[in-house]
Amino acid sequence: MRHKTFFWFILPSLAAMILFIALPLVSVVIQSLHIEHEQVIVTTENCGPFGCTEESSVDTEATAALRAEQPLGRFAGLTTYFDRGHLATAEVAEAWRSRDGLGGFFSALYNLPFYKALAFTLTYTFLVTPLVIVLGLMIALGVNRLTPVLKGPTIFVSLLPMIITPLIGSLILFWMIDAQGVIGKTLQWLFDDPDLSLKASPVLTWITLMVYGVWSSAPFAFVVFYAGLQTVNSDSIEAAMIDGATRWQRIRYVVIPHLTPLVVFISLIQLMDNFRVFEPIVGFSAQANATSLSYIIFADMRSDITRFNSAAATSVLTVIGVAILLSPVLVRTWRDFKGKAA
Amino acid sequence: MSIKSKFILSAAAVFLGTTAYAGCGLSGGNVSILGNEFAAIQAVAEGAKQCAGDGVTVESNLNKDYRELQVAALTANPAQYTAVTTTNAAIVPLLNSDLIRPLDELIAKHGQHLSKSQMITVDGKVMAVAFMANAQHLFIREDILKAAGVKAPQTYEEVIAAGKAIKDAGLLQYPFATTSKTGWDLAQEFVNMYLGHGGSFFKPGTAEPNVNNETGVAALNTLKELVALSNPDYLTFDSNAVQASWEAGEVAMAHLWGSRGTGILDDEGSTAEIVGNTALIASPTVGGGSTPASTLWWDGFVIASNVSDEDAEASFVAMVNGISPEVVKANNDAAVWLVKGYEPSPASAGVSATATGGTKPYPMIPFMGLMHTALGAELTEFLQGSESAEQALADAEASYVAAAKEKGFLN
Numbered sequence: 001m002r003h004k005t006f007f008w009f010i011l012p013s014l015a016a017m018i019l020f021i022a023l024p025l026v027s028v029v030i031q032s033l034h035i036e037h038e039q040v041i042v043t044t045e046n047c048g049p050f051g052c053t054e055e056s057s058v059d060t061e062a063t064a065a066l067r068a069e070q071p072l073g074r075f076a077g078l079t080t081y082f083d084r085g086h087l088a089t090a091e092v093a094e095a096w097r098s099r100d101g102l103g104g105f106f107s108a109l110y111n112l113p114f115y116k117a118l119a120f121t122l123t124y125t126f127l128v129t130p131l132v133i134v135l136g137l138m139i140a141l142g143v144n145r146l147t148p149v150l151k152g153p154t155i156f157v158s159l160l161p162m163i164i165t166p167l168i169g170s171l172i173l174f175w176m177i178d179a180q181g182v183i184g185k186t187l188q189w190l191f192d193d194p195d196l197s198l199k200a201s202p203v204l205t206w207i208t209l210m211v212y213g214v215w216s217s218a219p220f221a222f223v224v225f226y227a228g229l230q231t232v233n234s235d236s237i238e239a240a241m242i243d244g245a246t247r248w249q250r251i252r253y254v255v256i257p258h259l260t261p262l263v264v265f266i267s268l269i270q271l272m273d274n275f276r277v278f279e280p281i282v283g284f285s286a287q288a289n290a291t292s293l294s295y296i297i298f299a300d301m302r303s304d305i306t307r308f309n310s311a312a313a314t315s316v317l318t319v320i321g322v323a324i325l326l327s328p329v330l331v332r333t334w335r336d337f338k339g340k341a342a
Numbered sequence: 343m344s345i346k347s348k349f350i351l352s353a354a355a356v357f358l359g360t361t362a363y364a365g366c367g368l369s370g371g372n373v374s375i376l377g378n379e380f381a382a383i384q385a386v387a388e389g390a391k392q393c394a395g396d397g398v399t400v401e402s403n404l405n406k407d408y409r410e411l412q413v414a415a416l417t418a419n420p421a422q423y424t425a426v427t428t429t430n431a432a433i434v435p436l437l438n439s440d441l442i443r444p445l446d447e448l449i450a451k452h453g454q455h456l457s458k459s460q461m462i463t464v465d466g467k468v469m470a471v472a473f474m475a476n477a478q479h480l481f482i483r484e485d486i487l488k489a490a491g492v493k494a495p496q497t498y499e500e501v502i503a504a505g506k507a508i509k510d511a512g513l514l515q516y517p518f519a520t521t522s523k524t525g526w527d528l529a530q531e532f533v534n535m536y537l538g539h540g541g542s543f544f545k546p547g548t549a550e551p552n553v554n555n556e557t558g559v560a561a562l563n564t565l566k567e568l569v570a571l572s573n574p575d576y577l578t579f580d581s582n583a584v585q586a587s588w589e590a591g592e593v594a595m596a597h598l599w600g601s602r603g604t605g606i607l608d609d610e611g612s613t614a615e616i617v618g619n620t621a622l623i624a625s626p627t628v629g630g631g632s633t634p635a636s637t638l639w640w641d642g643f644v645i646a647s648n649v650s651d652e653d654a655e656a657s658f659v660a661m662v663n664g665i666s667p668e669v670v671k672a673n674n675d676a677a678v679w680l681v682k683g684y685e686p687s688p689a690s691a692g693v694s695a696t697a698t699g700g701t702k703p704y705p706m707i708p709f710m711g712l713m714h715t716a717l718g719a720e721l722t723e724f725l726q727g728s729e730s731a732e733q734a735l736a737d738a739e740a741s742y743v744a745a746a747k748e749k750g751f752l753n
Binding site for chain 1: 374400409410413430432435437439440452459460461463464465472475523524526547573574575577578638640695702705706707708709712714716721723725729733740741744745747748749750751753
């Protein structure tokens, strides 16, 4: 394709990407480098149905004047990134100095909101992603062997978890795993423990969230693998059969190598998706035991006083996190590309 | 009276009613109301809508997430909503950003009959008109307490003792419940307990936090003893969950919002046995304190700054119509109204008793919201037993300081 044709061809999507991806990102970075103006506080007498009290309040006129002078707020550089709500460099250094063994250091680290969220986010990402791939492949191989009559209905049922909106799916499960719910009661009966509650302990909450994550994402891997399976060369399979390969050997040495590019694709998408885990935490009311980077952003934006600057800093850190996670896969793809070009 | 004359009379009444209300004497204006969603606010919004007609439009968006919408909606110019029903905590961000207008002139013109105690004044200017009061207080099951041989508790120490007695008697495994969901709800319980123990959240005259002290530890320890009597899922309990387990008869004592009283005492969602034995009493005192460990709240309306004077006037008149004695009379049991003509009902007994006990109002301080959020995020680990009370309070203070620096309250 000629360069000019290519340019005109890509222009609409390029414009959309600049408008909806690049510019918001620039705006978020700028916001994360600022903090709000000093608030001018005065003491006023406030009265209401329950009597009068002397209380602090914001001198809105004086604060408005400051705001008009510098609409973005005070430039703070990277201070927000390093404060206790984010990378907490001072607190981490202090924890390292006064550490009581490595375990003590990690528990001090886990006490900081950002690292607590990061711990869950990474555990979730690195457990759910491979499980989704394995489970998706198993479903795809199973469905591929079904008789044509059963295939349609099975595919439909297997896709259901993906069709349900994540928030709704997790809310439904939240009620089902309640101590009074059908899953909760069954588990209590199975383990013969009337006090068993999936919502109460951190470990069980983490397991619940991850099981939910696998349940809701496996259909995606399944669909991709199933499509891939339709392109496996039947000659190679037949040749392997004539050579006396078992079903397992055929899968291991013919099918899986054929599907490898799809594994890379699914891991990329799943790493990105799982790193941004959010809906199940809200749906399962799990914030007591598990928070994620996205949940921290949400909490900043949803309190009485919204903290845009703090939310912006966490967003930038999330973007950096995604970039680090994806870099091995991206570097590999780039090498392959260069190899082909040479 | 024959059916026919009855019909004519009621038709005349409807006719008179509409002519009296249409436009509420206004020549025009657009009114749009944002507010929380529960029975009392719905009644107020309906009352305000009676003013629609003759060039006046009245719309409403009642939504339990109104707190998250209000600042952004009123910052726009012209504002998305002309009037907001808010509370003593939710009004603070509106005041901080100068998004609501003083109402003195409008009151002089259209609100002469409002009582002085309804006016919320900040620095001498009326910024909001309150119409109802709310507070968390104790709901008790008289039959279960009687079966356990304890009387209605007046202090949290008695609540804990009564809870243990009920548990030991094998009546209920988890006798107590409160709104202890991680986040805003849990922080609110700490606020109650800390004020009940006589604490204050900030060093006098500053925005410096002041919760990591003996009072804070005592408040947390009381909370921990209480949640030990709650269902292990207590960190997921919001008002809806507590109301549901109350109506299912799973708990004998609950510290819950007064505005839930109507829902609990109505004949829906529960059995006559549970409703008949439910009593609404004052919030308990704690640690030898004399005032109940709770906070008083008002719900009131405010008018946006960024709207035309015509719309502001129309909004004020419509809202005043929404809290008229007629509306209050028709919805008497829906709330503890602060409006003249309100008759106290069983559903309001708990709030009234808590207010007469001298309970403090929730602090209307610009940085209280940040403290509330910090407490909600950091106290869970202590209750779960994975850190000490001092550590939890130190974390809350540190988290508050980081937020207050970013928002310009601390340097």
